[in-house]
């Protein structure tokens with residue numbers, strides 16, 4: 722263990738889909754608008770769900786986050802993906818590099834995404850002051866320690882820096898439910914990040 726340790730919030734992201742407007746139009750009909758159910762950071766959880774088609778006739782319903790993005794993508798945990806017969810690669814959100822193909826089905830149509838589904842890398846949204854204190858920049862990796870009855874250290878937690886001007890003084894780690902449940906992070910919702918070895 723080297724140097725400074727920073728206390729952070731630990732939160733879980735459930736499986737979700739981001740859509741571009743043209744795919745939303747195909748799935749739900751021309752000019753369809755996502756309705757807000759609740760805010761989620763800069764995004765929002767919509768009231769709409771889409772069917773994600775896996776293998777051997779398996780599929781599941783999945784929440785759609787708004788607002789629409791430039792490209793459609795599907796983020797699952799490994800357990801969520803395996804439940805419908807898929808085994809997508811790890812990836813960074815928003816990049817659409819080497820994602821696995823997947824089909825979405827809505828009430829009005831279906832969309833095939835050649836680069837569609839991936840498992841999001843664990844990451845931390847570090848506030849500016851915490852980033853300065855740790856001496857890290859965008860894309861660096863940190864260790865995350867969870868103190869629980871099943872104490873866990875997560876390596877390679879990707880750093881995303883919150884801009885200096887944002888009125889944020891907390892840092893939030895985003896895990897998927899496999900990681901969140903395995904480490905029992907849900908009991909305290911707290912972890913500690915360090916630069917690691």
Ligand SMILES: [Zn+2]
Nearest residue numbers: 844846894895
């Ligand atoms: Zn995040």
